Amino acid sequence: MRITVVRSLATLALLLAASVLSAAAQQGPPPGGGPGGPGGRPGGGPPMGPPLQLSSSAFADGTTIPDKYTCSPTGTMASPADMTSPALSWVNPPKGAQSFVLLLHDPDAHAAKSMYDITHWLIFNIPGDATSLPEGVKADSTVGVQASNTMRQASFFGPCAPAGPVHHYTFELFALDSKLDLQKGASRDDVMKAMDGHVLTGTVLIGLFHHPPGFMMGPPPRPQ
DSSP states (O other): OHHHHHHHHHHHHHHHHHHHHHHHHHHOSOTTOSTTSGGGOGGGOOOOOOOOEEEOSSOOTTEEOOGGGSSOTTSSOOOGGGOOOOOEEEEOOOTTOOEEEEEEEETTOOGGGOSSOEEEEEEEEEETTOOEEOSSOOTTOSSSEEOOOTTSOSSOOOOOOOSSSOEEEEEEEEEESSOOOOOTTOOHHHHHHHHTTOEEEEEEEEEEEOOOTTOOOOOOOOOO
16 A cells, blocks of 8 residues: 555656646746857857947938939939938947948939949948938048949939839948948949948938929039
């Protein structure tokens, strides 16, 4: 009788232990634990910081770019020198950023049926401690080095989509671990090649624009 009782108690203890282990397995590892240490990151390193974010005081992400910042701020084609770039700012730059590159392009348009889309603005070697670009960056600005746009000008050229579907003007900001050994007026291809292998992170801001029906597209007036 005593042997039977002992065996029954032993069996009960094993069943209780098995149920505790099963419940623990279903709950998973404690917060911050698991493979790789705190946060589950390989090697037990600290969790990644907040992502780089780009914004503009002129328009919100995914909304229409005001006429002031386009190729026709007064309703007619303007000279590039009279076009105004929007103010831009960013937060959460990555550790080790030595410079930034800002690219404005129109992925909805391809000149002469080329595989390349339209480059409206490209500025590199923006200082690594910078957190913004002011409104109205001109061709002779020292906030960075300006590469050539599709018009072969080292300056800002405003959004200029014709009447029809809206175009998605894409501002891309890249944080690099170095500066680029390129001169003003470098091509977009040259800048992209020089950036390769040095991009720490990037982010995107999109603005929408198209001209109203009846707008007459044409070359900008020549400087007087």
